[in-house]
Amino acid sequence: MPSSRFSGLEVPIEPLNAPTPGRDGYDGLNPHTETLPAGWKHPHPDARPLPSAILLEHDVAIKVRDGTTLYADVLRPPNTTEKVPALICWSPFGKKFNGLTSLGYMTPWNLGIPSGTLSGLEKFEAPDPADWVPRGYAIVNIDTRGAFDSGDENTPMVIMGGQEAEDGYDAIEVVAAMSWCSGSVGLAGNSHLAIAQWFIAALRPPSLKAIAPWEGCGDLYREQFARGGVYAGDLFDELIIKHMLKGRGGIESFREMYARHPLANAWWNDKRPDMKQINVPTYITGTWTNTMHGMGAIRAWLEVQSKEKWLRWHPWQEWFDLWGNPEAKDELFAFFDRYLKGVDNGWEKTPKVRMSLLRFGEKTPQAIENIVEEDFPPARTQYKEFFLGTEETLISTTAPETKTTVSYDSESGGNVSFTHTFPETTNIMGLPKAVLYMSCPDHDDMDVYVMIQKLDKDGKQMKNLNIPWKGIPVNSFQEFKPEQETEVVLYKGPVGILRASHRAIDETRSMHPHWPFHPHEKEEKITPGEVVRPDIGIWALGVEYEAGESLRVVVSGQSFAEETKQAIFIWYPPERYAPCMISRLRDQALKRNQTLQVMILPTCTEESNLASTGVTAQAACKADSTHSGHLSAENDGILGR
DSSP states (O other): OOEEEETTEEEEEEOOBOOOTTSTTOOOSOOEEEEEOTTOOOSSTTOOOOSSOEEEEEEEEEEOTTSOEEEEEEEEOSSOOSOEEEEEEEESSOTTOBHHHHHHHHSGGGGGOOTTSOOSOSBTTSOOHHHHGGGTOEEEEEEOTTSTTSSOTTOOBOOSSHHHHHHHHHHHHHHHTSTTEEEEEEEEEETHHHHHHHHHHHTOOTTEEEEEEESOOSOIIIIIIOGGGSOOOHHIIIIIIIIIOBOSSOEEOHHHHHHHOOSOOHHHHTTSOOGGGOOSOEEEEEETTOTTTHHHHHHHHHHOOOSSEEEEEESSOHHHHHHSOHHHHHHHHHHHHHHHSOOOOOGGGSOSEEEEEEOOTTOSSSEEEEEEESSSSOTTOOEEOOEEOSTTBEESSSOOSSOOEEEEOTTTTOEEEEEEEOSSOEEEEEOBEEEOOBBOSSOSOOEEEEEEEEEOTTSOBOOEESSOGGGSSOSSGGGOOGGGOOTTTEEOOOEEEEEGGGOOOOGGGOSBTTBOOOOOOSOOOOOTTOOBOOEEEOOOEEEEEOTTOEEEEEEESSOOTTTTTOEEEEOOOTTTSOOEEEEOOTTHHHHHHTOOSOEEEEOEEEEEEOOSSOOOEEEEEBOOOOBTTBOOOBSOOEEOO
16 A cells, blocks of 8 residues: 655555546636526436526636645635635535435435525535535635645555645635635535634634534544544445545545554544644534534533634534535525625624534424524533442433442343333533443453434334424335435434543543543553443534433443444445445454453442533443453443433
């Protein structure tokens, strides 16, 4: 495998499919300009006609500091001498690979977004020029380094880090100096387009006036590729690399880098932006149901230094919120009108923090939205201890006096669970944390997964729909076909993950007491039978529990990938690609190596935050004796809701 160098490290480069004319909107490198008239319609059958004309400059060259040329499509108002601000949409997926196509490939029912909503000019995960150009903006869709024609066979694609940040800085300044630009530039978009904003904005380009990172992971090691130290890059490897990214120079291989360097090093650390350096107006969004981006959005809220920052936490899937939520679109107009155009529109009166609570099931309304808070986590959260008790219960009074053993066989997918039923309606919102004392009788490491589930009044596990029911052709979960039950549209609860040998914590870098920062810089293997304490931050949650509904904490030695349906089904047109399904299984490395067959867990006590609007939780157990083939524990720990 070829390689590049980074800070003295050899970085393996794996191949990408080369761009092919006629696929995903790509027509080869062909710089030219055309005007799309009002009423023009993309050939996609669901496209809407343009409400007004757009001047489209194809393949505009942007040279960055090392001499590499990136290519952009610029969509802006025609027939005007008035200079306009620019919104840069920064990603490697292809400047003509659009939302209409991606929704058809990767989502059931196009997420319920009505036909005629998108123009087909929108880049994947980016704002639609048909909305923005008539308002006096230019949309600049850039193919990043190594994507399509941006670079050559000697230019590998680099995902995030200092290189992308420098490229983005240079591109902003080149665009700001273009004859049509007012000199004010913003960054916008979901997912990759949001993550890149953290890195670019941290370098403080002079012409960058505001950013809108909607759903952006904040640490590629800890939140995407190696949560808890366990490799979790199957979705990226099997879907994004094989089917979505196109380039001639290959791409840095996350899988191979993890195989060679499973601990954090200079390369991995370069994939974590310094959000404290961001000082421009920032409009952040997030959602409980996103298994990749949520914690990045929370860290950004806590660390971005600008006083002009806003956090909107909504209940919807990220692409639906970007393309199918008119109220969200109107807010984005107002934000950029204020900071790129200087319009005195009262945006500053927008509440700084708005949260939501999921309700699960088929309830109306599906969620409680726009809960105004002073901060996040909410200051009014009430903290309450919960203990892992006997008979699979969570105890909210005092730790049980009786020592108890609980065990599970991790190799067979076993688990243990603890449940609390709420006597009255209770809202839980915040950062849960599990503190466990555990042992394994015959291996030197173990993976630990903790999931929080919601049960209905009959004790059955509940699901949450991440898009509105009103936009899809089914009325209940029973009507879903198996291929429609994906994490794109369904959510069953947050998960925490930690490999025991990665349990070390650097408190000085923890953004919150309930979200411990694990340096992942060394392995601390365990002696068989030795009791160790993994502190496990669980993904943030916000859920309403009605009287009689229950919260269940499940502890396992294997991934909840099947439980949470962490898979995406791709319906590529059969004439172009074979259909495929990508499933994320997060514990395969240990399972293959047979290093974890049984885990010993003592019964735990819980120390948690339960709030009328918030929750953080901790769980702890102290091991007593260990027995081959099962896990034993005694009451002395904490776990929270």
